[in-house]
Amino acid sequence: MQGKKIGIIGSGSWATAMIKMLCENDQDKHIFWWIRKEEDAEYIQQFKHNPTYLSGVSVDLSITTIDTNAKNVVVNSDIVILNTPAAYLKDALRGVTKEDFKDKIVVSAIKGIIPKDNLIIGEFLEQHYAVDIERICVVGGPCHAEEVALGKLSYLTFGCKNLDSAALVASFLSSRVIKTILSEDILGIEFGAVLKNIYALAGGICHGLGYGDNFQAVLVSNAIREMRRFVAKVDGDTSRDVNTSAYLGDLLVTAYSQFSRNRTFGNMIGKGYSVQSAQLEMNMVAEGYYASACIQEYAEKYAVELPICDAVYQILYQHQPASKIIQALSEKLT
Numbered sequence: 001m002q003g004k005k006i007g008i009i010g011s012g013s014w015a016t017a018m019i020k021m022l023c024e025n026d027q028d029k030h031i032f033w034w035i036r037k038e039e040d041a042e043y044i045q046q047f048k049h050n051p052t053y054l055s056g057v058s059v060d061l062s063i064t065t066i067d068t069n070a071k072n073v074v075v076n077s078d079i080v081i082l083n084t085p086a087a088y089l090k091d092a093l094r095g096v097t098k099e100d101f102k103d104k105i106v107v108s109a110i111k112g113i114i115p116k117d118n119l120i121i122g123e124f125l126e127q128h129y130a131v132d133i134e135r136i137c138v139v140g141g142p143c144h145a146e147e148v149a150l151g152k153l154s155y156l157t158f159g160c161k162n163l164d165s166a167a168l169v170a171s172f173l174s175s176r177v178i179k180t181i182l183s184e185d186i187l188g189i190e191f192g193a194v195l196k197n198i199y200a201l202a203g204g205i206c207h208g209l210g211y212g213d214n215f216q217a218v219l220v221s222n223a224i225r226e227m228r229r230f231v232a233k234v235d236g237d238t239s240r241d242v243n244t245s246a247y248l249g250d251l252l253v254t255a256y257s258q259f260s261r262n263r264t265f266g267n268m269i270g271k272g273y274s275v276q277s278a279q280l281e282m283n284m285v286a287e288g289y290y291a292s293a294c295i296q297e298y299a300e301k302y303a304v305e306l307p308i309c310d311a312v313y314q315i316l317y318q319h320q321p322a323s324k325i326i327q328a329l330s331e332k333l334t
């Protein structure tokens with residue numbers, strides 16, 4: 001086995017898109033891919049495709065080992081990419097120890113908060129697995145798995161305090177159609193990604209209620225300012241440029257794209273679906289639903305006003321009528 005060993009934990013759309021990026025990148029490497037379900041692992045082994053997500057992506061089994069044991073994948077890899085929805089990460093890593101993560105570069109491709117623990121993934125890795133901040137990398141930027149599968153030009157931002165590590169990770173995912181950007185702003189990228197999901201959900205709710213593009217534009221304009229206020233309050237950095245692709249770019253793609261899980265979920269809520277029926281309707285996870293509850297606690301902790309996040313929370317968790325809450329929100333937007 002030549003080159004670096006790269007592990008992927010997750011078997012949904014984004015993990016499958018990253019498998020495509022890794023397989024198409026020409027650096028020497030071997031991939032270890034954790035698949036949750038035994039039957040899916042057998043299917044991929046036989047047919048070289050994920051049966052459930054992005055089934056058009058073909059897996060190069062000459063450089064990929066499929067494994068249903070996450071511990072094996074972590075232990076065997078130099079770089080471990082975490083790629084489950086945040087709510088399932090602890091479950092996926094059951095049995096994996098601090099020792100297993102020792103000296104690895106750990107990459108979060110997750111855009112969510114661990115529910116109940118209320119931790120972004122970088123914090124979770126530091127607190128639960130003693131991963132040093134210099135070895136934690138996050139992947140942000142506007143990039144839908146479905147467009148990666150279609151070979152559409154996309155840009156990813158790799159955030160790490162150690163820019164050499166960010167560059168190393170980026171070098172394994174880049175290609176003619178995947179451009180990479182480096183950043184040291186782990187916290188900003190993580191929180192920006194968490195918040196944009198809530199804002200896209202708000203946009204979906206408004207669309208479902210019948211609001212038009214004019215209103216959506218005002219909502220998104222307020223959302224980016226709300227994001228900047230929040231992140232600056234958390235780390236005290238007021239110089240961050242949120243108009244770059246990891247922040248505004250990701251917000252725009254999630255708020256407007258036909259592929260967005262969060263917007264689709266919000267749209268169903270706006271049309272009158274219950275949370276449970278909207279979740280059942282989707283075979284995918286809208287991170288913004290979980291993030292909405294978590295961000296409420298952060299807003300209290302940092303005493304920051306987040307009118308859009310509040311509105312989404314009242315609709316999803318306090319079961320307030322969406323039309324009334326969005327009407328009240330519309331009075332606060334500028």
Ligand SMILES: NC(=O)c1ccc[n+]([C@@H]2O[C@H](COP(=O)([O-])OP(=O)(O)OC[C@H]3O[C@@H](n4cnc5c(N)ncnc54)[C@H](O)[C@@H]3O)[C@@H](O)[C@H]2O)c1
Pocket residue numbers: 010011012013014015036053083084085086088091092109110111112143144145146261283284285286287
């Ligand atoms: N899909 C994208 O375009 C995209 C892009 C960038 C980042 N992300 C982020 O990647 C992460 C993964 O999202 P996704 O879009 O691949 O997910 P998805 O919505 O496509 O798929 C759901 C995933 O949840 C898993 N799952 C369902 N029930 C589970 C359980 N009980 N235990 C463990 N796993 C379970 C499924 O196996 C599947 O991997 C999220 O944080 C998301 O925000 C996604």
Ligand SMILES: O=P(O)(O)OC[C@H](O)CO
Pocket residue numbers: 111141142143144197200250253254255257259260261262263
């Ligand atoms: O747009 P969503 O809600 O599917 O989220 C996926 C990614 O975060 C887009 O970059």
